[in-house]
Amino acid sequence: MPAITLDDCVDAMVDYLTTVSPVANCVRGYANRVPLPADPAIVISDTTRTVLETPTAVWDDPNGAVILTAPMKLGLQLDFYGATAGDVSHAVKTSFKSMWGASQFPDYIKPLYCDDAASRAPLVTGEEQYNDRWILNCYLQYNSDVTVTQEYFDTVGDTACIPADLFYH
Secondary structure (H helix, E strand, O other), X not given: OOOOOHHHHHHHHHHHHHHHOOOOEEXXXXXXXXXXXXXXXXXXXXXXXXXXXXXXXXXXXXXXXXXXXXXXXXXXXXXXXXXXXXXXXXXXXXXXXXXXXXXXXXXXXXXXXXXXXXXXXXXXXXXXXXXXXXXXXXXXXXXXXXXXXXXXXXXXXXXXXXXXXXXOO
């Protein structure tokens, strides 16, 4: 299996969100001088990446490399915009915590948990109008692989054997 990236996790979250709310425009993060998409919209931002345990090592002998695998917890902040933002955030929160929600993700990326409640945080737009916004933090687990080179001894060169019982005068 190829290494799982942040983009893979965000793509899995977008696929899940469009299943729960098919009309929402899902975009990644905020960018300067780029307007928000039309309502209803969900903006996904990565907030944390935490290693959950000590990485395991697998030696890849033919290539002289070590593959380090660590289970990771990825925090994603979901900002819901529009008149139905509160209802959509509640639907995402409820389904994310269910067995159905877990079944919507690929086998190599799974939901861990999300906030108990979305918080309402209205946003003032460039036109100085209030845009309804609800914020929900969701956490996924995936295995991160890092490949590093490893030198090791695999060939014996020329050797000389000196008898242990030989005395030099």
